[in-house]
Amino acid sequence: xxxxxxxxxxxxxxxxxxxxxxxxxxxxxxxxxxxxxxxxxxxxxxxxxxxxxxxxxxxxxxxxxxxxxxxxxxxxxxxxxxxxxxxxxxxxxxxxxxxxxxxxxxxxxxxxxxxxxxxxxxxxxxxxxxxxxxxxxxxxxxxxxxxxxxxxxxxxxxxx
Numbered sequence: 001x002x003x004x005x006x007x008x009x010x011x012x013x014x015x016x017x018x019x020x021x022x023x024x025x026x027x028x029x030x031x032x033x034x035x036x037x038x039x040x041x042x043x044x045x046x047x048x049x050x051x052x053x054x055x056x057x058x059x060x061x062x063x064x065x066x067x068x069x070x071x072x073x074x075x076x077x078x079x080x081x082x083x084x085x086x087x088x089x090x091x092x093x094x095x096x097x098x099x100x101x102x103x104x105x106x107x108x109x110x111x112x113x114x115x116x117x118x119x120x121x122x123x124x125x126x127x128x129x130x131x132x133x134x135x136x137x138x139x140x141x142x143x144x145x146x147x148x149x150x151x152x153x154x155x156x157x158x159x160x
Contacts, residue, residue: 019140019141020140020141020142021142022140023133023134023137023138023139023140023141023142023143024081024140024142024143026130026133026134027078027079027080027081027084027134027139027140027143028079030075030078030127030130030131030134031075031076031077031078031079031080032075032079033075033127034071034072034074034075034078034091034127035071035072035075035076035079036075037071037075038067038068038069038070038071038072038073038074038075039072041064041067041068041071042068042069042072045064045065045068048064048068049061049064051102052064052067055101055102056101057097057101067094070090070091070094071091071094074087074090074091075087075091078091078134080143080144081139081140081142081143081144081145081146082139082143082144082145082148083145084134084138084139084143084145085134085135085138085139088131088132088134088135089131089135091127091131092128092131092132092135095124095125095127095128095131096124096128098124099122099124099125099128102124103122103123103124103125106121106122107119107122107124107125110122110125
């Protein structure tokens, strides 16, 4: 079966459906995870700030507040598809920091094959992969980004 035959018939409908639904599902799952994490950080703020301090993160209370807010608001934005690329990039930075600090040993063990975990078991790494997809390809057609910021079909057809 050549590629052109995939563009015809029932495959075209299936591919179109997946192109709409896949980014939505990724955004909902990852966004929900970040909302939960951000809310948890705020609910246990003193423990979060102490943990950040134990990791050697400077100004642990200020950074805990910033990250808790970013995860809560950024996760909600991902879920509804508002400012998806910006939210994904900001949250990606937090995942890189998490990999380099809290999950450093688990990541290195998984990367080298020494540990019992694989890379997909290192949660910040798995989240980072999905965030990079959202940053690169956007929110998809079922999103606030698309509904609020895309040009009307008539305006696109008439040109600049």
